Amino acid sequence: SQTIHQWPATLVQPVGSPLSLECTVEGTSNPNLYWYRQAAGRGLQLLFYSVGIGQISSEVPQNLSASRPQDRQFILSSKKLLLSDSGFYLCAWSRQGGFSYTFGSGTRLTVV
Amino acid sequence: RKEVEQDPGPFNVPEGATVAFNCTYSNSASQSFFWYRQDCRKEPKLLMSVYSSGNEDGRFTAQLNRASQYISLLIRDSKLSDSATYLCVGNAGNMLTFGGGTRLMVKP
Numbered sequence: 712s713q714t715i716h717q718w719p720a721t722l723v724q725p726v727g728s729p730l731s732l733e734c735t736v737e738g739t740s741n742p743n744l745y746w747y748r749q750a751a752g753r754g755l756q757l758l759f760y761s762v763g764i765g766q767i768s769s770e771v772p773q774n775l776s777a778s779r780p781q782d783r784q785f786i787l788s789s790k791k792l793l794l795s796d797s798g799f800y801l802c803a804w805s806r807q808g809g810f811s812y813t814f815g816s817g818t819r820l821t822v823v
Numbered sequence: 824r825k826e827v828e829q830d831p832g833p834f835n836v837p838e839g840a841t842v843a844f845n846c847t848y849s850n851s852a853s854q855s856f857f858w859y860r861q862d863c864r865k866e867p868k869l870l871m872s873v874y875s876s877g878n879e880d881g882r883f884t885a886q887l888n889r890a891s892q893y894i895s896l897l898i899r900d901s902k903l904s905d906s907a908t909y910l911c912v913g914n915a916g917n918m919l920t921f922g923g924g925t926r927l928m929v930k931p
Contacts, residue, residue: 743917754923755867755910762917801866805919811857811912812919814866 713738717802717815730789734802742804744785749799797822827922844925846911847893859910901929
């Protein structure tokens with residue numbers, strides 16, 4: 712069976728510090744991978760998606776970046792965090808072709 | 824206009840009540856639809872897919888109306904544990920588009 716792992720679960724970081732969130736998927740190959748952010752009480756905002764190694768598409772301009780160094784690994788990064796980067800970050804995977812997404816358990820980031 | 828729109832609620836209902844949520848989608852080319860459930864401070868989880876013929880899973884029934892471009896979710900005999908936010912989802916090509924969610928609160 713397929714599983715998705717995301718860590719850390721919670722993170723408190725000062726403004727201006729770097730960020731690295733990691734997501735890995737097991738039990739499947741060539742998944743589509745996604746990073747979402749959810750602000751408190753708000754909907755899901757798609758940040759990045761990837762259909763293959765090294766292929767990253769960005770949905771919104773921001774100071775975040777994403778990388779996919781391996782088939783089942785997706786990393787969200789920032790060089791300098793802003794207060795507005797606080798939120799609930801969710802990684803998800805899906806098979807190719809409009810199938811449902813499965814989400815990781817999320818990282819709750821607070822920038823102080 | 825948002826691609827998938829939902830009434831944010833909250834819907835406050837007593838235990839045992841029947842409650843229905845609707846959502847509308849703007850992309851007439853969408854083929855895949857889903858309902859997700861999200862508990863407070865947790866990740867969204869797939870509740871059920873939505874098929875053209877309608878489908879039922881226990882107390883939950885999902886319907887798709889392509890002519891009017893709306894999707895519905897009916898919950899019968901509401902339980903306290905049904906309290907959550909329900910997300911309506913449609914595809915746009917290979918991507919899924921999530922609605923903002925409808926919050927349900929089931930009271931004793």
